Amino acid sequence: MSKPLIALTEIILPIAVALYFFGWIYTYYWLEYFGGDVSAIDLNIYFIIVYSFSVLSFFLEILWNYIFNIISGFSVLMSIFLIVIIYLLIVRYFRDHASTFISRLASPVVYAMVFVVIITGGYFISREAGIAKAHEIRRNPQQLIYFVLKKNGRPDDPIFDGPFQNWNNGYQLYKITATKDFYIVLWQSSPGEVGWVFEIPRSSVSAAQILMRNDPAVRRDQ
Structure with a gap:
């Protein structure tokens, strides 16, 4: 060398x-x-x-x-x-x-x-x-996320049939990050208030939709 x-x-x-x-x-x-x-x-x-x-x-x-x-x-x-x-x-x-x-x-x-x-x-x-x-x-969470969970693959926890399902259907979950095995998402009543963090196995998800917020900077560039 x-x-x-x-x-x-x-x-x-x-x-x-x-x-x-x-x-x-x-x-x-x-x-x-x-x-x-x-x-x-x-x-x-x-x-x-x-x-x-x-x-x-x-x-x-x-x-x-x-x-x-x-x-x-x-x-x-x-x-x-x-x-x-x-x-x-x-x-x-x-x-x-x-x-x-x-x-x-x-x-x-x-x-x-x-x-x-x-x-x-x-x-x-x-x-x-x-x-x-x-x-x-x-x-200031940015990315709202919605999951379509597999019927036979959902996590074995009652919360996924209760509050989580309501928050998911109400588009109230925010993506924190994602790895090759998990989605890590957040629900909170309001910024900085009490919240829940979920680790959702990718194996339990059929599809994940991410809602992008309005971006005034993009509109200005047009």
Whole structure:
């Protein structure tokens, strides 16, 4: 394997591992909010990687809001500027005066510290992004879903012949997500109020209809 390819692999592999970690934490917390277990749901690795970009988007949104809020705070910006200058002076001092041993030790220690900071910070950001996703679904569910259940394959639970059937027939169920084995759907009396979450086996479903809400943006583009 050529050196450029090895170098590229050494860059891409840690990034891919970090993205998978962030995406898994994000998925875990927003499913856990609805009582789901990410370990029991067969989500492909590429779905997890895609979800990690929701974490990055969430982080950038927070960062932008923070910058926007302090952009007029001259004293805060000056403080940041001074911290950066002091940091550069310290780095330069140690670069010029540190012993060979300290210089060799510094790189692994710095890399380890950066790794710990990224993983720890990424965990908390991913968790908050996942919880925010769950809250957004409760506040503003988008996809109404209606099921045609198989007569001989419906789940063996009385609730599927009672409240669920009424909510299903009344178009009051909202799709949370779907895997290759289950539909996960939500019923709630009103946004944020008491609700039920159902895992509907695909094997029990003859057909599923999803009602798309009005989208003014689409009409404007016409």
